Structures are given as C-alpha cells and as structure tokens.
Amino acid sequence: MASEMVEDLWLFGYGSLIWKPPPHFDLRVPGYVEGYVRRFWQASEDHRGTPEAPGRVVTLIDRSHWETLTDQHSDAPPTTWGAAYRIPARHVAEVREYLDIREINGYSIQYTPFHVSKTYAASHELPAPIDCLVYVGLPDNPQFMGPQDLQGLAEHIVKSRGPSGENKDYLYGLDQALIELGEGSEDEHVHDLARRCREVESRACGNIGKQADSHGPGSRLQRVGSTDEQEEIEK
Template identity: 65%
Template structure:
C-alpha cells in the first residue's frame, strides 16, 4: 500500500530489480548497488504494453515473496539475496517522480516497501544501515502474474516477443549484463540460465538459416542459394523506445 508521506523528509529511495537497473528514474542524485532479502526474482510477469502486446504478451521480471515461492514448483534454485540498485530522489522532485513511476508501473505492479542493504566490502567492520525503499512488485494476485513456467519454453517465448519498447530478448540480455555489473556476487541463476537457453536457440536458428537461406530458400551442397528469385530483404527499424513498465 502506498504511503503518501514517504519521501517527505528527503528520504525517498526506490529499489530497482529489472529495467530500472539500466534505465534509471529521472532526477535521482544517488545510485547505490545492493540487495534485498525475502524475495525471488522471476520472469513470471506478462508484459502487454512494453515488451509484448495484448495479443502476444512478452515476459518481464517481478518479485515473489520467498515464503510463497517455496510452495511452488520451480526448476531454478534461488539465492537468498536479490540484487539491484537503489535510487535516491531529492525531496523537491518526489511528487513528479512518483507520478512518473505510477504511470510507468501500471501493468500489474503495486507499491511495496522493503529494507535495502547497500553493497559493502566483506572487510568493512561496520556495513551501512539498511535503507527503506519503495519497490514495485507484480503480486501473484495481479492479472499479469503467470506463475512457474518451463525454462525452455520461457526462453523461446522471450525470443519471439516484442512490443513498443523493443524486443523482449533485449530486456533479458540487458538485465543479465546490468546485474553482473553491480557486484561479483550479484548474478542471478534464473536470469543467466534463460540467457544461456536463448543463446542456444539463437545459434540453432542461425544454423537453420545457413542451411535454408535468409528467406527460407533451399541451398545447394556448396551453400549457394538455389533460388535467388525471392523478394529483397528489408531491415525492420525498431520502434521508438518507450518507458518500461517493469522494475
């Protein structure tokens, strides 16, 4: 539930665990890598307005309460820490940023609050105190929550999905890259496994194209196109990037 007074004393912090890691909110003056506890990050949220369409929803991440996740059947184990980035918003920009976030997070996400632990060295005798952060979560009760999915089918679905913000695979690949850039311990096995599966599928698709040609035309034994009368290929330009709906 939203707390309208949160941030009234220049203490507005936002935790990002998805697209916010590489696409920050406006007006932030501090970005701190770190983690939260008690949640599991999964590509179990449908995206109808950014990485997919209402007719063909894409897949984006949400957080699942660990106690609830442990009641589900999931092929992927999960670390006990969920890494991401926290952003501090100066008091004079809180109202504007909250309005921006409420619009950005309309597709099934709701406001929650959680303690955030800033990253620190193991040799640090006095680690930083936790920071109360606002976080947008697609709860299991929201209509876009999909629940557990077969990883191979999920990877294939991500590869074929796209929406106003671009290809769904871009979201997946950028999320892994952003997570690995936070800390030596910030990788996510669920995300990295989906990336590995997606890369394998992409490689298989390239092999098939190499055999059959870019337009599906059969090639002879020397790899030459047997029928070159097909239509000329045109590169499809990406749509203008819109704001992400995810965290």
C-alpha cells in the same frame, strides 16, 4: 497550517531499472534485498510485448510463497541484487506520479529494507538498511504467470517484442547489469534463461555461438534528465 515536509525517496530496481534508472536520481547504490526470489513470471503487455502477445519480465516473489511452488530452478539465493536510487525531495512528486502511471500493468507498491553492498558501504556513509519503495507483481495480479517451462519461456522471450523493444534485450541487459553490480550479484535464473535464448537464436540463424558474446544494453547506464525523456520504467 504548515505543509507536510517531503523527504527524499529511495527506489529499488531489480529489472531494467538497474541500467535504465528513473529520472532525477542523484545517487545510485548497488546492493540487495532479502526475503524475495526474482523470476521471469510477469507478463508484459505494455513494454516487452503487446496485449495480443504479452512478453515476459521479472517480478519479485515472496520467498515463503515461492517455496510452495514447483519451480524448475529449484534453488534461489537468499538475496536479490539490484540498485537503489535516491530521488531528491523536490522531484519526488513528479517521479512518483510518473512511476505509478508506468507501473500499472500488474505491479503494486511495496516497501522493503535494502542492504548496501559491502564494497560501496566501505567508502560511503548511508543508513543501514535503507527503506526502499519497490514495484512488485504480486501473485494475485492478472499478469502473474507463475512457474513456467524454462525452454518454452526462453523461446517465448526470443519471439516477443513490444513498444520498448525486443523482450530478449531486456533479458540480456538484466543478465549483464547484474554481473556488473559486483561479486555475488549474479542470478542463475536470469543467466540460464539468457543462455537458452542465445541458443534458440543461434539455432534459428544457423550460426551456433553467434550470440554468445552479446551483452545487450546492460553494459552502459542509460541516464535521463526528466520524465519526458524517459523511454520506459520497468521495475
């Protein structure tokens, strides 16, 4: 009996995967998904916090569920921007195993249509839309925090850190990476939290505005060649 043909895998990143991509990808495509809202409502015990003091990272929330919740950021764009990565078939088993291990802290596998940005699509031939795997922290997972006070959330992010580094660097990196994806890709929830965190830092160090131009790690794509080299995978 012939073995089953393994196809290329498409993976959608909406958090640090935007600038810290998975190993072995051969194509990175900017674009968006529909029907979700991105929020810093997922606790992180393994990357940006510890079990004793969890940090906060993003997850995707089904828009119909989000509309039933009370959120201080009461508006959200109809699209959630990020980056899709193509993993060649020969590396799919290795990367899937690695991702599944690294994403066990509350995330589950979903599939969603990914729409390539118009600017990128104009010069590249790609399927429309692309069926992408995405890791989502569903509302019933134990790390899902739900709506939170924005100022309290910002203060929590500033003081949190874990094996992958400062929680605030994750936020600043995501904010900058979204801006760099192209027109319309900014996220007000992320941007407002970044602004609040910088204000918290400035007050703490007694130097108002010192952090205003800090972009975090999002300004440079950090590419690795294997799962052994990869520091972290966060959505």
